[in-house]
Amino acid sequence: MVSTARITRQEAEDFLYEEARLLDERDFFPWLDLFTEDAIYWIPIEEHSDPTRATSILWDDAQLRALRVHQLAHERNFAQSPPSRTVHSVTNVQVSPGDADNEAKVRCNLVVYEVRSGDHRQLGLGDLRALPAKCLYVLRYEERWRIAHKKVVLINRHMPLINLSFLI
């Protein structure tokens, strides 16, 4: 791999926008393919903790990402029936060199807006929520750019959160 690891900000933005589009359009199987086989997707509670020893909001390897996506496709997934509609809004993108030759680091801000439709008069439905976060990606070049690590640091990560059964 010949210095493919240099990613421009614009390339990084294109990559993140595409991920956001897949999530917002609920096109989850292609979303799985954005990750490398060994990738970890992590939403910590303590930002600098070790997820093998500390509580995390989410800590997914490839198997668990796949499980989630299968569950999201299941017709009797009650936490997602009716399903969440989301807007993933990505800003403040910055790129820097990765730790390996074929890797790059990307940092961005993310706000996920979420609402569940249906009979909006019922408790839990119809509430528009915003989840602001800082995201840290490690992208790795394997024929194309893929996510080798994704960390989402929610600003309200210590608060009681309601129904995070959609993908952030």
Added chain:
Amino acid sequence: MATQQATTQRGYAELVEITDKTFRVSSRVYREQEVFEREIAEIFEKTWVYVGHDSEIAQPGDYKTAQIGRYPIILTRDKDGAVYALLNVCRHRANAICRENYGNSQNFRCPYHAWTYRNSGELIGVPDGGRYPEGFSTRGLSLIRVAKVDSYRGLIFASLSADVPELDEHLSPVKEHVDLWADRSIGGEHKVLHPHRYAYLGNWKFQCENGVDGYHPGIVHESAFSTFGEFGIGNFAARDLVKRGSISRGFPGGHSTLEGGARDGRGVGRGLPHRAEEYQARLREVYGDDRAQEIVSNRHTFIFPNVFLFDELVRIIQPIALEYTEVYSHPFWLHGVPDDFNTRRLYEGTRQLSTTGMVNPSDLEMFAANQTGLHARMEWLVLDRGMQREEVAPNGERMGNYSDEVPQRSLYRHWAQVMARTEAGR
């Protein structure tokens, strides 16, 4: 409370109607503000509630903030290792003093006018104290101690009222199950980690009922279980490990259990080593075959009114408002087992029961839907499933099959007693 005749009394006891064949709970228990206020006053602010685990305040100076009913408290450990439950309320003008979840400090300084207290409660500093009239003394102005605080197997409970039985007596009906839970650690205590914090739009009792409800999982969690199945992940595959099969129990005092097969952990977390057999072999070595089997059985133990002991989590239920409840689910680290086995348990608990778990959010969805339905004020809810087949032991312990509503009936038998007791002139 006898089940032979209708036991309708006046007032709050009337909200639970029991005959020999029927068990009904009035919808008012979930939807009336007056009932909620009385629950906070009579249950949460007058009886034993779970407040934390020894390991959360392991070192001298460690503290944790919590809430009993609506009272903010600080749980502290002083330099000699003694545990205190103190009201987190300044004796000057009632400012909340400590504003962190966890920390370590010998003293607490009120942010308003800097009155300063030792972590055992004594007032040790009053700025410009000379301005107070003659006779002013800091002696009677210590932080108020919660009337009772005591622990069992690392679980710390407190009561704002001194007029309660000893903790030992409160826990005695369910103690055997607390021991089985605590014995999952070998040669030491569990280490409780920071909690998953989540909330739902429904009454607090929905979570109490649901954690020991064996009727709903196959239905509410169908999407999770069928997904696990597709991926070849065993959930409760090792049912053969359990002698009695899957059962539910209800105890006097409102406590209950739901007991199933042991998790074998097969197929979960490809990157994580599979140490379940090694762990079980170690348990057999230490406790013998029979007890080891009991220890590894899947067991949900509910201790009235606010805590569940699960295989991978301690779950605290905190009522906030009539239709809004917070839940704090603490994963815990076992003592005396390999780290990677604990990591695997952490992963499994997160996968199923965390804020983003594949199992838990669907339960919370049911609670919101339940609360929505109750706006219709339909009079009675039906809780008599398995009633005629439940076994009643002389000590009042009841047993039924996994999907019977034995635990829920035990909850409401006790609930009615506590809610009605001052009416009865106690």
